[in-house]
Amino acid sequence: MQDPEPSYPGARAPDREFRVDAAGVGIAVYEWGEADAPPLLLAHGGFDFARTFDVFAPLLAEAGWRVVSWDHRGHGLSDHTELYSWDADLRDLLEVIDARIPAPCPAIGHSKGGGMLMQFIHALPHRFTKFVAIDGLPSKRPHPDVAEHERTRLLGKEISAWLDHRRRAAELVRKPGTVEELAQRRKRMNPRLSDEWLLYLARVGARRDPDGWRWRIDPALRFGGFGPWRAEWSLQRLPGFPVPLLGLLGTEREPMDWGTTRASVEPYLPAGAELHVVEGTGHFIHIEQPQQAAKRVLDFLAS
Amino acid sequence: MKHTLRHSRVELALHELVSGTGRPLLLLHGLGERSPTAAPAELADWPGGVFALDFTGHGDSTVPRGGGYTAEILMGDVDAALGFLGGATVVGRGLGAYVGLLAAGGRPEQVRGLVVRDGPGLVGGGGGSISPHIARVDSSGPVPPDPFALVELSRDLRPRDYAASFARQATQLSGLPRPISVAALERPEWLAALTEEIGVEQRPLADALRDYATLD
Numbered sequence: 001m002q003d004p005e006p007s008y009p010g011a012r013a014p015d016r017e018f019r020v021d022a023a024g025v026g027i028a029v030y031e032w033g034e035a036d037a038p039p040l041l042l043a044h045g046g047f048d049f050a051r052t053f054d055v056f057a058p059l060l061a062e063a064g065w066r067v068v069s070w071d072h073r074g075h076g077l078s079d080h081t082e083l084y085s086w087d088a089d090l091r092d093l094l095e096v097i098d099a100r101i102p103a104p105c106p107a108i109g110h111s112k113g114g115g116m117l118m119q120f121i122h123a124l125p126h127r128f129t130k131f132v133a134i135d136g137l138p139s140k141r142p143h144p145d146v147a148e149h150e151r152t153r154l155l156g157k158e159i160s161a162w163l164d165h166r167r168r169a170a171e172l173v174r175k176p177g178t179v180e181e182l183a184q185r186r187k188r189m190n191p192r193l194s195d196e197w198l199l200y201l202a203r204v205g206a207r208r209d210p211d212g213w214r215w216r217i218d219p220a221l222r223f224g225g226f227g228p229w230r231a232e233w234s235l236q237r238l239p240g241f242p243v244p245l246l247g248l249l250g251t252e253r254e255p256m257d258w259g260t261t262r263a264s265v266e267p268y269l270p271a272g273a274e275l276h277v278v279e280g281t282g283h284f285i286h287i288e289q290p291q292q293a294a295k296r297v298l299d300f301l302a303s
Numbered sequence: 304m305k306h307t308l309r310h311s312r313v314e315l316a317l318h319e320l321v322s323g324t325g326r327p328l329l330l331l332h333g334l335g336e337r338s339p340t341a342a343p344a345e346l347a348d349w350p351g352g353v354f355a356l357d358f359t360g361h362g363d364s365t366v367p368r369g370g371g372y373t374a375e376i377l378m379g380d381v382d383a384a385l386g387f388l389g390g391a392t393v394v395g396r397g398l399g400a401y402v403g404l405l406a407a408g409g410r411p412e413q414v415r416g417l418v419v420r421d422g423p424g425l426v427g428g429g430g431g432s433i434s435p436h437i438a439r440v441d442s443s444g445p446v447p448p449d450p451f452a453l454v455e456l457s458r459d460l461r462p463r464d465y466a467a468s469f470a471r472q473a474t475q476l477s478g479l480p481r482p483i484s485v486a487a488l489e490r491p492e493w494l495a496a497l498t499e500e501i502g503v504e505q506r507p508l509a510d511a512l513r514d515y516a517t518l519d
Contacts, residue, residue, distance in 0.1 A: 025368050082368065091440070162375075162409075
């Protein structure tokens with residue numbers, strides 16, 4: 001028996017769904033709004049999924065945009081794959097916009113989605129007109145104040161834990177639960193969301209298995225990590241950003257936020273860039289305050 | 304003899320070139336290469352078994368869909384081999400040398416000496432920020448090697464301080480006086496940084512192997 005469609009005030013399922021083949025990886029693509037309306041690209045953050053835009057995207061669509069979003073590989077309804085990397089995500093995105101967005105368009109990205117779009121727009125500026133980063137602007141994170149040998153030991157522990165995870169990755173499965181339990185797990189990341197909103201997100205982001213509901217995210221993916229990439233590189237590139245830019249920042253510090261503050265990023269903003277702080281929100285501004293976030297974005301797009 | 308190992312959803316081919324009871328020698332090939340079919344003559348004096356690993360997307364290992372390669376993922380390949388072998392002395396060529404460095408830092412108790420050698424993919428994409436570029440991959444050629452691997456692992460970034468941090472983990476946590484030996488002549492930025500670290504010695508392959516063969 002099919003589960004009934006979940007509901008939440010203001011939430012609307014996408015008007016259209018597509019599947020894009022990215023070199024053998026199936027990528028789930030969603031659109032809200034009229035099929036012939038001008039396109040607007042929307043990118044979700046790491047460990048999230050496009051249906052978290054079910055309130056935010058319809059607000060943009062009602063203003064006359066065809067909002068196009070997609071699930072990153074391993075997220076939402078896109079395929080789980082053998083390998084995951086930043087470059088692979090960017091290549092998948094190229095397949096999505098080649099398939100659905102023929103003309104230059106504005107783009108909005110949250111968190112990792114914002115970082116991806118910043119790099120993508122720098123690489124292909126001719127395909128974009130404006131950019132909005134929702135807590136997706138880079139920040140120069142200070143090194144922890146520890147001695148060199150202690151830093152070596154801490155990094156060693158982190159890498160060792162990551163390798164241990166890789167050894168187990170093939171057998172890992174997400175913990176099953178009721179929809180209510182999954183909603184409460186999500187509440188750790190979104191402590192200010194209503195239970196009703198969290199239940200909706202769990203219903204559209206999880207699948208029902210015989211032993212319970214599971215978030216769809218690939219269990220082989222893991223939070224945090226290490227690597228050669230440096231946030232400073234994005235920060236130093238920011239003054240030359242090629243299209244008009246709006247940054248939205250929250251005020252409540254949370255485990256997943258980027259630690260970016262007005263003071264830390266303002267010296268690097270290109271001329272004319274706008275920065276808006278949404279008081280009382282954390283990392284997920286568009287989920288916590290979708291109406292306020294949409295109004296800011298629409299004002300910026302109209303300017 | 305070929306052993307099949309699992310690293311997440313990838314099956315890896317580990318070739319047993321020489322059987323033996325002493326500590327194994329693990330060979331890591333360069334970018335686009337595959338494991339040799341027989342142990343090179345220069346390794347004839349090694350007292351233990353000799354094994355060679357095909358990285359993901361190379362040789363007899365799985366070619367995944369849609370790329371997504373990083374040197375760190377290949378470190379996980381090496382870790383699967385170290386888990387199977389229970390530790391090894393590692394000889395890496397080109398890309399395999401850089402991945403060997405990551406493994407020596409990531410599993411300092413299990414890599415009992417690393418020899419860095421010249422070979423394809425030694426340089427990578429440099430040590431700092433580069434202009435963003437979305438690489439389209441032409442997958443019409445022969446596979447393996449995976450064309451995505453050839454593109455992604457020839458432009459992966461290898462900052463000096465990042466390479467040095469893995470060398471420090473190897474030197475501080477392995478308990479070995481000289482855990483890394485550089486027998487390569489090419490000097491990309493990451494390798495130049497490596498040679499400045501305490502515990503990293505520049506010496507020929509034969510000298511390094513003689514030293515590592517005597518370790519407990």
